Amino acid sequence: MSYFLNFLVCISMASYSLAQSTDTAKAPSGYLYKVDNAIPGQTVYICGERPFNANGNLAGSGNLGAQTQQLFENIKTSLATVGMTLKDITQIKYFVKGETETSLVSNLDSQQLKSVQSTYLTIPPKIVDMKNVGQTVRNDVLIEIEVIAIK
Template identity: 55%
Template sequence: MRKALIILSWVLLTSCSKAQDIPDVPSGYLYPVDQGVPGKKTYVCGERPFDTKGNLIASGDLAGQTKQVFENIKSSLSTVSMTLQDIIQIKYLVKGTSVEVGADTVHLLNNVGTMYFTVPPQIIDVKSVPKIVRDEVLIEIEVIAAK
C-alpha cells in the first residue's frame, strides 16, 4: 500500500510539472496572440518598445520606439501566420500632457507607418495618454488584424 502511494504521488507530481510548462513565445510584448482563423479577427494589445530580452529600446525617441513596437507586432502576428498587411485597425497611445496629440507627432507616426505598411490600415486612431507602464515608454500600440 505504501509503495502504491509513493508511485501515485510521483505520477501526480510529474504530471503537474508537465502541465505547467511555459510555451516558447516571442517576448517583447505582454500578451500572447491567439491563433488567427480565416474570417476571424486577431487582437494584439499593449505592444510596447521592448526587445526580446525585455530591454526598453530607444528611450526618449518616439520614432525609434514606434519602430520597435512595429517589429514586435510583426513578430506577434507571425506566430498566427499573419503579417502587418493583415492589420485593419491600429490605435496609437502616445504619452503626452495634453488631451490631443500634436500634428508633428501624428506626422512622425505616419512617416514611421509608411515604412511598415504598403497600404495603411482602414482605421487609424491616435490618442494621448498621461502615462504608459514606465516614464521612458512613449508609445503603446494596439492592432486588429483579419485574415
C-alpha cells in the same frame, strides 16, 4: 464580441500577465488575444504592445520614432506566430504619452507615427486612431499600441 468587451479582455490579460513571475521580458511585450490561425476571417487582437526589444530593454529612450519602429517589429513577430503578416492589420490605435489625456497628439508626433507606419505598411489600415495618454506603464515609454488584424 463588442470592441469594449475585447478591450476589457486585453486589459485583464495585461493585469494577469503583470501579476505573473518577474522573468526576463521577451519580445513581443503585448498580448495576443483570440487566436486560431486555422480559421480564415479570424480576428486577432494585439493589446498593450510596448517598445521593448527581445532582451526586454526599452528601444529608443526618449525617441518616439525609434520606439514606434520597435512596436512594429514586435507586432510583426506576434503576427508571424499565428501565420499572419502586417498586411492583415485592419486597425491601429496609438496611445502616445502627452501632457494630458485631453490634449491632441501633436502634429510632430503624428507625422513621426505616420512616417514609421508607412515604412511597415504599404497600404494603411482603414482605421488609424491616435490618442494622448497622461501616463504609460513606465515614465520612459512614450507609446503603446493596440492592433486588430483579420486573417
